[in-house]
């Protein structure tokens with residue numbers, strides 16, 4: 052990476068310096084070699100690690116690393132590869148780790164396993180460098196990418212941690228892609244098919260607000276007796292020429308609110324009247340349950356958006372993401388990710404970003420990663436090398452994506 056360029060330098064240095072003392076990592080000075088802690092993944096300079104001596108927990112986050120002798124952990128060479136040219140670093144694993152006790156004490160089989168992993172992580176380091184040269188990534192993407200390199204794969208705990216991180220990154224690559232590759236119209240089309248609406252039937256933000264407010268007004272003041280009665284009454288309130296276009300939206304919103312049980316039926320003599328439940332005293336409370344249900348339905352279908360994108364579709368401006376983000380966070384689960392992969396495949400192939408065998412491979416990689424941290428119980432650590440390969444594959448193919456025209 053061209054760290055002589057001050058902008059690039061300040062952008063990436065956060066990930067290439069000691070978590071404790073902020074010293075930039077250096078190869079020439081062994082005191083400033085990066086050492087990654089096994090469980091939390093914090094990386095510190097050798098000097099700080101030596102100062103920590105007999106401690107049992109990371110000073111940054113108090114995460115315990117048990118009995119691992121941290122002063123014997125190996126230098127994180129893949130991380131140094133972000134800073135130095137290959138010719139500036141020793142290639143040979145023995146030469147790299149000749150002073151590292153935990154490496155020297157590995158038996159031959161484990162040594163060769165470690166060497167393979169170190170090489171694999173080195174490859175990932177090269178891919179990340181290529182990615183960062185191509186276009187400026189947002190900070191959260193960079194943070195995720197770098198968190199893979201902050202892995203301590205000489206210990207079992209570190210390996211398990213890596214699988215979680217890799218799986219996480221797999222999800223992130225695909226969801227990030229979905230989020231940033233769709234334009235407003237595509238998002239809206241996807242949303243409509245997710246919600247079972249025809250194209251153009253998802254109401255504009257102003258109409259959504261109007262319908263929701265009419266519902267509250269009518270229920271409070273006009274004695275509404277049924278779902279149909281409510282729909283009919285709302286349509287009476289809008290101009291005749293608008294009635295036909297807005298009818299599907301009205302039906303959709305009314306059904307949605309009945310579906311989430313916002314109402315209760317109150318018998319009055321031989322008639323009944325629909326009332327709002329006491330848990331929905333105002334527009335804001337109805338609005339929250341309405342927003343949540345739409346987002347939930349969309350995500351079940353694999354329709355992902357950022358908080359800002361939802362905010363535009365629901366409110367007409369971007370700045371309501373603070374209401375939306377907590378809703379999305381609550382809904383993100385393993386299952387929603389599995390549907391997300393299908394959506395990802397659809398978008399990637401429809402825009403021709405990758406095709407044919409490449410596309411099949413990419414989806415296979417992402418799918419593998421989505422299960423990586425689950426697979427560890429079934430097949431032990433041998434899953435590690437294949438996870439690294441899959442991660443390389445996924446990063447490489449997303450690197451190769453053709454720019455959309």
Ligand SMILES: [Zn+2]
Nearest residue numbers: 069072096099
């Ligand atoms: Zn330090």
Ligand SMILES: [Zn+2]
Nearest residue numbers: 091093109111
């Ligand atoms: Zn830590």
